Amino acid sequence: MVKSKVLNNFTFFIIPATPKRLHNIKQSAYESAGAQVIDTLEDEHTPSHIVLVNKEWTYAKVLAYLKVDELPKLTRVVKDEWVSRCIENGKVVEIGADDEILPTTVVKNEPQAEPSEIKQEDKDKFEVLPVKTEESNESDESEYRSNHENTEEPTEKKRKPARDHRKQTGKTRKLTWDSVLLSQPHKVEKTESGNPNQLVIDIFSHLENHYTAAKDTFRALAYRRAVATLKQETDRKITTAEEAIKLKGIGEHLAEQLQEIVETHHSERLDYFHSKVENVALEVLMGIYGVGPAKARRWVGEGVRTLEDALARPDLTPQQRIGIEHYDDFNTKMPRAETQQHFEIVKTVVQKLDKDTIVECMGSYRRKEEFCGDIDIIITLPIGLEPDTEKALVRLREVLLNTVVILAKQGFLTCALTGPDPLAYDYNVSRILDAVGSFDRWYGASTVPSNYGVWRRIDLLIVPPDEIGATRLYFTGNGLFNRTIRLLAQHKGFSLTQHGLFRDVARGKRREKLSEGLLVESKSEHRIFDILEIPYREPEERSM
Ligand code: DCT
């Protein structure tokens, strides 16, 4: 049995300390106590804490060092003394006021000091959570950007001098780290078209792609959040940085860019990216199904510039070939009504095969988005109907396989991307089962009569009945919401996966699980919210 360790749930990024020996000593002490210590900031590894060994560092200096405008909401910057105290005490002790480095609100010379404003909804939050007295507000971005621009990009000097669009907040209380989930969610107005801020949304989305390709996760996240916020602004056009800065998730830096785009219909930053043919190629290649940032970078490094170049790659997989042949189909969202048609066709066949099954459409469809990128379908049985999970899965697998065969024969399913290709087995279910044995997902493409010939991405997944709550939570998303709630769970000592909410998960140095931990809840989505002490959010309130 693996012993659970005090820092088990934490991922640390240690700001390199001098001398190097000191750094190494700290790192190995933290790892011995169960923490994962990472040395790059990548998407899969958002640090829970940035640890300062050299204590004179300011928040601004940390941002400058990391070359980011802001840190992920849940990441805290702490001094190493706090970590040492946790190790000494054998438990996670509270982070004291002196232990944490927080963003400072700089008092500008402008004479507009106004009393601090805390919205009622935020005040409500403070009652639920431990409160710190600090000088920040949740959507603050750092003012300190002068020396942490990526040198590959237009420098700050080239831009207009940064203005402070924020109201001077004076001494206000910092929103606690999980406030993002406790706050009153917006009901998202679901339109892709007709949003008066569409140009900014498009340009910010491009920038997000570029930063994802460049592995600059924090910036990518910042743009993603800004896009999510602007998508909610369906009734008014945001035209000035002053207006933009008041919106959730938009800091000064992005607000400036918004104004630039509105005024010039251009973004200097995006123009710069697009001035490099490699960057354009990267963005194009990343749009191919089955090509992630790493492969796209490798291909670009080897001279690939266009989809035609990619087609000639010897290492192109059959799935990637389909991704190129149906590039536009897969990169265009479909209206919700079309998603529903795909879903109904699948549901009808599944329930004809097994009337007990539960068939639901997840992802953006469940979040009631007006446009969906693909069709995410889960298939399960009612809890308790088939108490033996293995038996339930065998039953569901057969249903899924028969469904795929029937729908492929009908021409509704047009190709297999993950999971058995029924065509390759003459649509013979037993032959497929003999060949592939067990499988729990089938990804492919489908087309409906009303839009025949346009292929949509479709994912079919079978779910153990007892895991339905956790799976619903995971597959509803969106991705940003999932990230946030997972991190929150981690901060509270849990581990949240699509299989369930667990506690006492022992982890190794690279965060790999050494034990599954104890299952706390997996059947009910509502219960998972309850246990995490977050007010339940309807699916349509989970688009972040
Ligand atoms: N998901 C996640 N993290 C990701 C991607 C997906 O947690 N990086 C989860 C949340 C949504 C679910 O999987 C389905 O994924 P997608 O179909 O990619 O997302 P979607 O929200 O349905 O959006 P789209 O309309 O683009 O399909």
Ligand code: MG
């Ligand atoms: Mg989807």
